[in-house]
Amino acid sequence: MATLELDSITKTFQDGDEEIVAVDDVSLSIDDGEFLVVVGPSGCGKSTTLRMVAGLETITAGTLSIDDRVVNHVKSQNRDIAMVFQSYALYPHMSVRQNMSFGLEESTDLPDDEINRMVGETGEMLGISPLLDRKPSDLSGGQQQRVALGRAIVRDPEVFLMDEPLSNLDAKLRAEMRTELQRLQNDLGVTTVYVTHDQTEAMTMGDRIAILDGGELQQVATPLECYHEPSNRFVASFLGEPSMNFFDVTLEGDRLVGDVFEYPIDEGIRSDLGDATDLVLGIRPEAVQLVDAAGDHEFETTVDVVEPMGDENTVYLHFDPDVEPENASTLVATIDGFNRVSEDDTVIARIPPDAIHLFDRSTGEALHNRSMENAADQIDL
Numbered sequence: 221m222a223t224l225e226l227d228s229i230t231k232t233f234q235d236g237d238e239e240i241v242a243v244d245d246v247s248l249s250i251d252d253g254e255f256l257v258v259v260g261p262s263g264c265g266k267s268t269t270l271r272m273v274a275g276l277e278t279i280t281a282g283t284l285s286i287d288d289r290v291v292n293h294v295k296s297q298n299r300d301i302a303m304v305f306q307s308y309a310l311y312p313h314m315s316v317r318q319n320m321s322f323g324l325e326e327s328t329d330l331p332d333d334e335i336n337r338m339v340g341e342t343g344e345m346l347g348i349s350p351l352l353d354r355k356p357s358d359l360s361g362g363q364q365q366r367v368a369l370g371r372a373i374v375r376d377p378e379v380f381l382m383d384e385p386l387s388n389l390d391a392k393l394r395a396e397m398r399t400e401l402q403r404l405q406n407d408l409g410v411t412t413v414y415v416t417h418d419q420t421e422a423m424t425m426g427d428r429i430a431i432l433d434g435g436e437l438q439q440v441a442t443p444l445e446c447y448h449e450p451s452n453r454f455v456a457s458f459l460g461e462p463s464m465n466f467f468d469v470t471l472e473g474d475r476l477v478g479d480v481f482e483y484p485i486d487e488g489i490r491s492d493l494g495d496a497t498d499l500v501l502g503i504r505p506e507a508v509q510l511v512d513a514a515g516d517h518e519f520e521t522t523v524d525v526v527e528p529m530g531d532e533n534t535v536y537l538h539f540d541p542d543v544e545p546e547n548a549s550t551l552v553a554t555i556d557g558f559n560r561v562s563e564d565d566t567v568i569a570r571i572p573p574d575a576i577h578l579f580d581r582s583t584g585e586a587l588h589n590r591s592m593e594n595a596a597d598q599i600d601l
């Protein structure tokens with residue numbers, strides 16, 4: 221097992237006259253045995269980062285160390301890592317057993333019966349023992365992905381690198397494999413870097429997540445920290461479905477004044493804002509409450525659309541009934557599935573002061589976040 225250290229790693233590509241900065245000065249320390257998920261939108265530099273760690277891409281600037289050994293110029297095959305990709309990349313003419321043993325035969329002097337034993341054990345661990353003599357073409361997508369995982373596990377590497385390994389699977393299988401991968405990684409304790417654009421995978425699988433945008437690292441923290449205490453507006457909007465609500469507001473005295481509402485804040489929040497006055501107020505849909513009485517933090521709204529999800533309803537509210545819904549400021553609320561509201565109903569929406577986030581409008585930096593402790597306190601355990 222191993223630690224991984226990315227120190228100011230940058231990768232640029234030359235595209236004709238244009239220089240593309242795919243990864244921009246990224247620093248990350250990944251602990252021994254940690255499961256780190258790298259997440260971000262398409263083109264943010266996730267795969268390039270992983271490929272540099274794998275040794276499949278040169279590093280333009282910065283230092284990459286595995287267990288304190290700088291490996292910038294160490295060949296991929298000498299880094300003791302195993303990769304699993306979105307495309308399973310199994311050899312079609314080989315059986316599952318041969319696919320899994322091939323790497324060991326090539327890279328070690330282990331005797332055949334030892335390799336066979338290791339393949340057998342790994343096959344058992346992954347529940348693919350009955351499939352060992354089949355060809356990849358005779359397997360389902362999920363089974364092929366398991367073989368690809370088995371091929372990585374059997375090599376007993378220091379580090380696993382996984383690039384969107386579940387994205388070819390259907391939703392149900394993906395959810396199953398998500399849990400299985402977590403369990404396996406936990407059991408094996410191998411340091412793992414897992415790349416995905418899927419925020420559910422990021423939230424559920426990682427010990428920590430690293431969020432990239434435009435090649436730049438936005439935040440590295442536990443999933444719950446990133447969710448409740450985002451470092452900036454990008455992270456706040458990237459995590460969470462439906463996304464956080466955002467409203468442009470201006471600080472005037474102890475009030476936040478927006479186009480459609482005024483919102484008083486207390487001294488505690490005010491003191492987090494420094495000199496900033498042009499702000500963005502953020503509130504997560506599940507923090508919005510529908511209540512009976514209007515007040516300082518409660519606003520009369522009209523229901524525009526209700527999306528019933530079964531366990532909960534996503535309700536799109538707008539503030540001004542005289543403005544066409546498509547032009548009105550929308551507030552999205554996630555409410556209990558049994559809480560029936562209908563289109564055109566007038567409802568009072570509460571934006572609880574202890575759940576708001578405030579961002580600097582020009583830099584996007586979070587100036588005030590809801591505290592995780594507060595959020596936890598509100599749950600009746």
Ligand code: ATP
Pocket residue numbers: 233234235240241242260261262263264265266267268269417
């Ligand atoms: P996706 O989720 O779509 O795979 P990603 O976050 O993994 O995206 P990368 O594949 O790392 O993103 O690409 C980051 C940026 O670098 C993109 O702008 C991409 O177009 C560019 N890029 C990647 N590889 C090359 C290359 N070989 N030559 C030129 N530009 C490249």
